[in-house]
Amino acid sequence: MVSFESDYNNGAVPEILERLAKTNDERSSGYGYDRYTESAAKKIALECGLDTVEVSFLVGGTQTNMAVIDSLLLGCQGVICCDTGHIAVHESGAVESCGHKVIALPGKDSKLEAQTLENYLEGFEADETCLHQVQPGMVYISFPTEAGMLYSKSELDAIYKVCKKHGLYLYIDGARLGYALMAPGNDVTLKHLASHCDVFYIGGTKVGALFGEAVVFTNTRAPKFFFTEIKRHGALLAKGRLLGLQFDTLFTDGLYYTISKHAIDCAMQLREIFKKHGFEFGIDSPTNQQFVILTKDQRKALSKKLAFELWSPLEGEKLLCRFVTSWATTAEDLKTLDEALGAL
Numbered sequence: 233m234v235s236f237e238s239d240y241n242n243g244a245v246p247e248i249l250e251r252l253a254k255t256n257d258e259r260s261s262g263y264g265y266d267r268y269t270e271s272a273a274k275k276i277a278l279e280c281g282l283d284t285v286e287v288s289f290l291v292g293g294t295q296t297n298m299a300v301i302d303s304l305l306l307g308c309q310g311v312i313c314c315d316t317g318h319i320a321v322h323e324s325g326a327v328e329s330c331g332h333k334v335i336a337l338p339g340k341d342s343k344l345e346a347q348t349l350e351n352y353l354e355g356f357e358a359d360e361t362c363l364h365q366v367q368p369g370m371v372y373i374s375f376p377t378e379a380g381m382l383y384s385k386s387e388l389d390a391i392y393k394v395c396k397k398h399g400l401y402l403y404i405d406g407a408r409l410g411y412a413l414m415a416p417g418n419d420v421t422l423k424h425l426a427s428h429c430d431v432f433y434i435g436g437t438k439v440g441a442l443f444g445e446a447v448v449f450t451n452t453r454a455p456k457f458f459f460t461e462i463k464r465h466g467a468l469l470a471k472g473r474l475l476g477l478q479f480d481t482l483f484t485d486g487l488y489y490t491i492s493k494h495a496i497d498c499a500m501q502l503r504e505i506f507k508k509h510g511f512e513f514g515i516d517s518p519t520n521q522q523f524v525i526l527t528k529d530q531r532k533a534l535s536k537k538l539a540f541e542l543w544s545p546l547e548g549e550k551l552l553c554r555f556v557t558s559w560a561t562t563a564e565d566l567k568t569l570d571e572a573l574g575a576l
Contacts, residue, residue: 234568235539236502239408239520239558244442245491248481252474260473263459264289269476275483276434276446280426286449288458289475293407294323295467296433296445301370302330303461304401304431304452309369311403312349314339316378318405333366342379342515344371346390353398371395374405375425375432376412380517385419392428401452404432408519410439410492415518416500426450436478440491440559444475491559495520498557501566509573514543514552522555530576537572 235241243249260266273287290296297319301311310333313320319327320336327334337348349371356362371391376382383391395402404425409432412418425432430452436444455461462468469475482488499520506513506524515523526534527549531542543552555569 233539234537234565236555236557236561236565236569237539237541239411239438239495239556241539242558242560244478245440245481245487245559247487248441248478251477251481255473255477262470262472263468264472264476266473266476268473268480272446272476272478272480272483275480276448279422279483280448280450281423282426282450284450284453285426286454288447288454288462289469289472289479290433290445290447290462290467291443291469291475292437292467293318293405293433293435293445294326295465296447297323297372297405298326298330299458299462299465299467300403300431300433300447301327301332301372302465303455303458304403305332305369306367307331308367310335310366311370311372312337312344312352312368312400313372314342314344314377316342317344317372318374318378318407319372321378335366335368342377342381343383343387344373344391346387346394349391350394353394353400357398368398368400370401370403372403372405374407375420376408376415376517376519376521379515379523380519380521381515382412382415382418382518383420385424388420388425388428395430401431402429404429406433407435407445408438408521409434410488411495411520414489414493414496416496417518434479434488436475436482438558439488440482441478442474444469444478446479495557495559495561498561498566502555502557502569505566505570505573508570509576511573514546520557522557524553524555526551526553533576534572538569 277285312335315336320334431449434446512525514525541554543554
């Protein structure tokens with residue numbers, strides 16, 4: 233069975249496994265107080281190109297979102313996101329369990345638009361009863377979005393301008409950040425992203441690591457007790473060097489970008505294979521997530537040889553299905569897909 237189900241269905245890139253094995257007998261302090269974590273933080277700070285950058289390493293995306301959002305917001309504050317945002321849809325109410333309302337606004341192509349944000353905030357502030365309501369304190373966006381779409385430089389800049397105007401933090405979920413940076417048509421660099429938000433995270437779980445995310449505070453200081461907040465939210469790894477070593481490896485010799493580009497190249501090949509066989513796409517994604525329209529019979533037939541995900545039902549007998557590539561996708565995987573489509 234060839235899997236296009238997700239970008240975290242393999243272990244980790246060989247370079248990480250080799251370093252883990254090579255350093256296995258070393259002894260180091262826990263909780264991130266080790267030379268690998270220190271080195272990884274320095275490399276990430278250098279990539280961001282800012283004088284003041286604070287980097288922390290957490291175990292997973294949901295814990296990361298909980299810890300960052302809960303530590304920056306007051307108890308009466310909520311977080312604004314697109315209606316398809318991960319914290320609003322696929323995190324089981326984790327942020328709201330911390331007491332912060334997720335304020336979902338309608339998006340376009342799975343993106344939050346600056347004008348939509350501005351209209352909401354102007355209306356909120358004009359309401360004479362606004363002090364009786366949950367106060368917006370942060371804006372959350374994903375890059376790429378949950379549907380594999382990209383924010384342009386101008387879109388990102390416009391959102392950050394609105395955030396600064398109204399005194400809100402801008403937090404960017406970068407679970408698949410590498411795939412956005414290497415996607416065709418992308419004009420946002422890591423340096424630009426870092427200078428146009430207050431905090432973001434670099435995803436490792438979905439981009440080559442066994443697990444882990446790197447939180448980067450850029451244009452605001454990390455909360456005073458952020459280390460404690462990480463632990464309070466169950467995101468602090470005792471064997472912290474396992475996180476540090478992985479990110480130190482990913483940010484050595486451009487590996488993070490290399491494996492991300494491989495996934496994008498495979499996604500573009502996958503896209504062409506589907507086009508060759510006459511299939512249409514429900515979402516025009518330039519990243520490693522591709523959304524293909526199938527009939528129920530086609531889905532059933534392909535599922536015998538391929539693993540992929542049903543994204544949503546469409547009108548009639550049609551389905552929107554998601555096919556995902558990663559650092560581990562091979563030419564043989566794509567060949568199997570081509571043959572399976574040809575056999576329909």
